[in-house]
Amino acid sequence: MADTQNTPEKHDKLSTEPYKGVRDFYPEDMAIQKRIFSIWRDTAEKYGYEEYSASVLEPSALYRAKSGEELVNEQTYNFTDRGEREVTLRPEMTPTVARMIAARRRDIMMPARWYSIPNLFRYEQPQRGRLREHWQLNVDIFGVTSLNAEIEIINIAYDIMIAYGLKNTDFEIRLNNRKLVNHINKDVFALDQDAAHKLSKILDKKAKINEETFVSSVKEIFAERSEDAKKFLALINSNNIEEFISHLPQCSANHESVREVREVMAGLERLGITNVSFAQTLMRGLDYYTGIVFEIFDLNPENRRSVFGGGRYDDLLSIFGNEKLPAVGFGAGDVIARDLLETYSGLNDTKNTSADVAICPINENNTPYALDIAEKLRDSGVRTVIDFSNKKIGDKIANANRRNIARVICIGDEEVANGKLTIKVLSSGEETITNESDLLSHFKE
Amino acid sequence: MADTQNTPEKHDKLSTEPYKGVRDFYPEDMAIQKRIFSIWRDTAEKYGYEEYSASVLEPSALYRAKSGEELVNEQTYNFTDRGEREVTLRPEMTPTVARMIAARRRDIMMPARWYSIPNLFRYEQPQRGRLREHWQLNVDIFGVTSLNAEIEIINIAYDIMIAYGLKNTDFEIRLNNRKLVNHINKDVFALDQDAAHKLSKILDKKAKINEETFVSSVKEIFAERSEDAKKFLALINSNNIEEFISHLPQCSANHESVREVREVMAGLERLGITNVSFAQTLMRGLDYYTGIVFEIFDLNPENRRSVFGGGRYDDLLSIFGNEKLPAVGFGAGDVIARDLLETYSGLNDTKNTSADVAICPINENNTPYALDIAEKLRDSGVRTVIDFSNKKIGDKIANANRRNIARVICIGDEEVANGKLTIKVLSSGEETITNESDLLSHFKE
Incomplete structure (x- = not known):
């Protein structure tokens, strides 16, 4: 060991590990990845969606605009290039596709049906299913105001689950409407913007916190209005949309937002998609959703979890100074896809044959x-x-x-x-x- | 304009431009990109090559080891993450594939035939055909010492040119051997390592500098040995391998390195590939090549240029402390592929039909x-x-x-x-x- 100082090259063997939290895809892993991508591509293209792509590098300003500073600073990879430009490794694809559509708003034929399979980066402690880099299918339809857009997008999401090997009894499609959440907060309970925002954040976290914490947080927001808090909790604890509506004032039962939820459920049922339920606590985190939101929920008793989701976001183009454009979309990740394929289809089908x-x-x-x-x-x-x-x-x-x-x-x-x-x-x-x-x-x- | 200060949000419209030097792929661009990728995939898979992949993020140390500090500091995207790790956006794929092979040296069946289509980053002023991000096909065969590896790899490169729409008279395959360069520098001219290195760098630049500068640089290296400088220039100016050999001492004409060049040319000819020439000035920049190097040269009179190339690099695994592993490979970029497709096949074939x-x-x-x-x-x-x-x-x-x-x-x-x-x-x-x-x-x- 005495000569280490003199010949560092010989002793400093280079590590063969990849960078922390990212994956190497050996041919046998890549075969599975290609199987996932081809399920995604085939399903989206069956519906006439066209593939687009963009660089993983984006100007950081793109994420400040709508996601809030927190996401940009804490959870994303940012650096400053030598030209003093602030650059981000994209953490999600929606701002990119909104930027691309906004740039050619007048040249793109509407409706535009687009999909992409970007890699996305998140700066966080790597853990099972939450890596620093993952690939995500993004499917979006632009320019359709009617609920046909939601029905088509959810239909695609459903088809992907079936293609993973799940039966329709293995999972559930959960629906909510941001408009309904707003209606209840503003019109029914007359909460101010701050209280409404707090309530939404608590709903978004409901699955991750215990019942007691949830209830006391709700009561705190309603403060002295304990009767309203009770009413609100009755809404939250309803088992289906009928029970939910029974707790609402008469006029709210016919509110546009309720009608939309019913119409999407009816439309899906007509297509034979019956594993759909109303989920009044579903928020889907991101701030830009404006209407129907949905998620695919894995009913596997050993692993109940949200698998992926999406919704309507009609306002996102406004950050580029463009007029509003109706948009509905969803994202589905590769890590969970591999997991589901393994559970429901087996990965042995993905035999790695390099030649005939x-x-x-x-x-x-x-x-x-x-x-x-x-x-x-x-x-x-x-x-x-x-x-x-x-x-x-x-x-x-x-x-x-x-x-x-x-x-x-x-x-x-x-x-x-x-x-x-x-x-x-x-x-x-x-x-x-x-x-x-x-x-x-x-x-x- | 007076209220700009008060309501910056309204006036700071977000730009719809992508980050400098990278491209957005709208569906019509992506259709062309997919056409290029499918030429690459189909050709590599026809030869039994398996696809692999890895993250665009790599530990910076990977590039210091063999490429020299210059490349890492000046031309690559580097940043330090919050865990004080130095990270690089990969500028080339070969160090990554060497890392992956080294990590599982004992589990990977040899020979391994692998390909990948990574995006690569270079920090430089964007210009036509030299963007900050591009995609590159990488095809490598590991574990074959015989020249069958070179012949197969060049055969694949040839097939890709044909698939772009070129005839074999439209391009040329240029061959050289790093061993021959070393033999001439060391054995024939007895140059020391420093002089030999300088000479190699000048040869590498020959196409980009004028004849006069080239000759005077060569004379400078040989200094008072003007007779040797003359001999060296005669070698450089030879029109084919026979003329080249005629300027060498008898014993060099049968040197292993000459035999290798002849054998690869003969092997390719047997396969009907006759547009091959010996190119004594061909160096292919990168330091890790150890034997045959080659490039594909576009003979289009309006645009004579090197299109892509590769070679043998038997030592690269040693940076990981592994024993040597024979390796031959090449890389081919998407920007030039699109250019060639446009010139020789037309891009109109790539009609963007989203649905049947x-x-x-x-x-x-x-x-x-x-x-x-x-x-x-x-x-x-x-x-x-x-x-x-x-x-x-x-x-x-x-x-x-x-x-x-x-x-x-x-x-x-x-x-x-x-x-x-x-x-x-x-x-x-x-x-x-x-x-x-x-x-x-x-x-x-």
């Missing part, structure tokens, strides 16, 4: 012919790998098998001489002899 | 039936969009046409009543009437 066939030259001098055969197969789209090693032919075949490659073609002097090729199926041991000219016909299925 | 069919309800009350039809089509993988607007039916059809949607199905009261649907092909105006039960058969092609 392995070509194994028996000797080095058979390699040129092996390359010819490989080229022919590749030109027809057959994924073909060549074993260039000096291993014995038996080991080459065993290696192909370990790599889950289904078929092998061994090339020896005889094959080079007469052009007769043997295709061996590794699972069954079955062998088929073919001419070079008929080779492709064996790979057509 | 548009369903247009004539009245709002036809929407539920329209949704049923849409669901049926989507379940069979037909990309189906519904027009929820209140526009007249003629405008709905015109909108579908503007969006390049090929077919339209209009749903009015009559269609709801009798289930007879008319599929209209917008390009020809041709109409087909079908029953709901036969609907899918019209979308099978």
Whole structure:
């Protein structure tokens, strides 16, 4: 150890760990990630949504505008570049898509149906399911004022859950309406803005705090109006929308916000989506929602949790000085997707097969012919790998098998001489002899 | 203007510009990006390469180890996180893949054929084709000592150029060997390490400086050995490998490094790849190359340029304290790919069609039936969009046409009543009437 000082290079072995809280995707992990992305892409595209993308770097001002200073300072990656620009690694995609739409407001045909699969960064202690970087499907429809937008967006979210392998009894779609929350706070209980805001924050946290804390927080906000606090708690404890409405004044039962919730539920039911419930405590954190909000809730008794969600945000373009634009969207993350796939579909389906066939030259001098055969197969789209090693032919075949490659073609002097090729199926041991000219016909299925 | 101070929120409209030097990908841009990525994926996978990925954030130490301090400090995005970790937005992918391979050296089956499509960051003044962020295909084979690795990697690079739409007369593959450069510097001219390094740097810059500066720089390095300088310049000015060798001492003509160049050229020729030339000045910048280096050179007379390249780097794992591992790879960028596609294939092929069919309800009350039809089509993988607007039916059809949607199905009261649907092909105006039960058969092609 005495010479450490003199030859630091030799002793300072570089760590092979990735940066804290982010993941390496080895081919076997990437195969799962690609399976998730392809569920997302296929589902969104089935509904005519178009993919867009943007850089992970955004001007920090974009997040100050609507998310509040707290999010920018405490939970995001910010730095100042050499041109004194404040830069943020995007923590969510919605401000970016709003910026992009606002920039070309007049050129973009409405309605615009857009989706993206960005990576997002959050600066926080890494923990299970909450990494510093994750990927998130974002699906948004712009320019539709009617509730058809909500119904379509929730339909897509539903289809994704089904594609993960869940049955409709495995999860629940929970609905609320920001307008209803506002109506109750302002019109029914005449709370001022500050009290209403506090109440919303407590509702947002309800699932994470105990009942007693929740009740005493509510009572504190209502202060001496204990009768109103009781009424409010009755609303919160209602088991469905009918019971909820029974606690409201007559005129509120027909309020626009209630009608919207009913209409979305009816629309989904018409599509055969019946695992929907009214959730009067659902807030979905972010400040920019203006109407219907929803979340997908995993009913797995061992892991009841909100899986993902979204809602309507009609005002977001105003931060760019644009006129309002109706917008409904949701985001779904990759970490929970992997978890759900594992629980409900199994990840073994995602077998990592790098090639359809392995070509194994028996000797080095058979390699040129092996390359010819490989080229022919590749030109027809057959994924073909060549074993260039000096291993014995038996080991080459065993290696192909370990790599889950289904078929092998061994090339020896005889094959080079007469052009007769043997295709061996590794699972069954079955062998088929073919001419070079008929080779492709064996790979057509 | 007097009230600016008091109501800054109203006047400070947020900019809709992206961060400097990065790009927004609107759906029409993303369609081209996806076309490039799918050329890359399809080509790499045809050769049995598996996709991997990693975070854009890496510990800064990873780049200090081999690239030299200069690159880390001047040209990369670095910042210090709140845990005092130095973080870099990756400027290239090779250190990352070396880190990943080193971390699981014993578990990864060799040879490993891996590819990735990372976004990379460089801190520099944005200019045409040199943005701060770009995407790059990285293709690498690990664990193959023989030149079969170089031949396969160059074959993949060649196939990608062909897939961009170039003919083999449109571009050239240029080859050199770092071992040959070292042999000439050390064995032929007996230059010390410092002089050899300087000479390599000048060679690397040759294309960017004028002939006079180049010659005088070479003469300066050789100093009083003017005869050697002359010999060296004769080597540099040789037009092909035979002429080059004629300027070398007899024993050098059979040097391993020359043999390697000849063998790669012969191997490629056997595969029908004949647009290959020996390029004695080719260095490919990065320090980690140890053997064959190559580049793809665009011969377009209006835009002669290096398009992309790579080479062998057998020592990179040693920075992690691992034993050496043979590795050959290349990187190809998205900006030049788009440029080449535009020049040689045209970008109009990349038509942005968000859906296969548009369903247009004539009245709002036809929407539920329209949704049923849409669901049926989507379940069979037909990309189906519904027009929820209140526009007249003629405008709905015109909108579908503007969006390049090929077919339209209009749903009015009559269609709801009798289930007879008319599929209209917008390009020809041709109409087909079908029953709901036969609907899918019209979308099978």
